[in-house]
Amino acid sequence: MEKNKQIKNKRWAWVLTGSGHFFNESITLIKDIKNIDLFISKAAEEVLVMYKKKDALPEAIKIFKDNTSSSVPVGQFYRGIYHTLVMAPTSSNTVAKCVYGISDNLATNVFAQSGKCKVECIFFPCDTAPELITRSPKGFVDVYPRNIDLENVEKLKKFERTTVVLSHKELKKEIENRKKWLKKFSF
Numbered sequence: 001m002e003k004n005k006q007i008k009n010k011r012w013a014w015v016l017t018g019s020g021h022f023f024n025e026s027i028t029l030i031k032d033i034k035n036i037d038l039f040i041s042k043a044a045e046e047v048l049v050m051y052k053k054k055d056a057l058p059e060a061i062k063i064f065k066d067n068t069s070s071s072v073p074v075g076q077f078y079r080g081i082y083h084t085l086v087m088a089p090t091s092s093n094t095v096a097k098c099v100y101g102i103s104d105n106l107a108t109n110v111f112a113q114s115g116k117c118k119v120e121c122i123f124f125p126c127d128t129a130p131e132l133i134t135r136s137p138k139g140f141v142d143v144y145p146r147n148i149d150l151e152n153v154e155k156l157k158k159f160e161r162t163t164v165v166l167s168h169k170e171l172k173k174e175i176e177n178r179k180k181w182l183k184k185f186s187f
């Protein structure tokens with residue numbers, strides 16, 4: 001019973017990076033989640049403006065920006081306030097840093113520290129196939145991820161407590177599954 005109560009009171013954490021791949025669709029998913037905190041990379045802050053989504057986020061969502069050298073907000077993970085981390089959409093830059101254990105900014109620190117706090121992670125990397133179509137602020141463009149980008153995604157799949165999703169549909173499904181799991185603790 002005590003465990004149920006603890007999970008019920010915990011929150012979602014979502015990391016937004018500077019990847020435009022399903023960026024707008026990710027914002028829609030974020031808006032549909034209750035009890036969520038957003039951690040945004042410096043690039044994501046710019047991309048939010050470019051995709052005209054800066055004012056699309058409800059005021060109730062707490063946004064943590066990357067404005068400290070030591071990523072002060074990651075302390076929240078050590079207070080055990082999150083049950084789930086979502087990294088979506090994730091740029092090739094952040095994926096590369098994550099798989100090599102680098103934590104030198106807010107996005108990569110959230111991934112590293114939440115992992116060290118045993119928080120379950122749903123991870124949507126942008127480079128999911130050798131050929132992709134993605135939405136830029138000025139329309140759709142073709143993208144051809146490099147071998148290194150695809151190899152890094154394979155490495156990511158080996159991380160503990162990390163579910164890698166390779167499409168927006170899969171991301172949506174994993175979030176729904178997690179919401180169903182959470183319902184077991186609401187009474």
Ligand SMILES: Cc1cc2nc3c(=O)[nH]c(=O)nc-3n(C[C@H](O)[C@H](O)[C@H](O)COP(=O)(O)O)c2cc1C
Nearest residue numbers: 017018019020021041043044050091092093094126
């Ligand atoms: C409009 C826009 C869209 C972008 N989309 C992507 C993308 O889909 N994938 C990617 O790897 N980088 C993309 N970038 C480049 C990243 O923002 C850039 O690599 C940045 O350094 C990533 O920083 P972060 O990983 O700290 O968020 C995009 C940049 C812009 C301006």
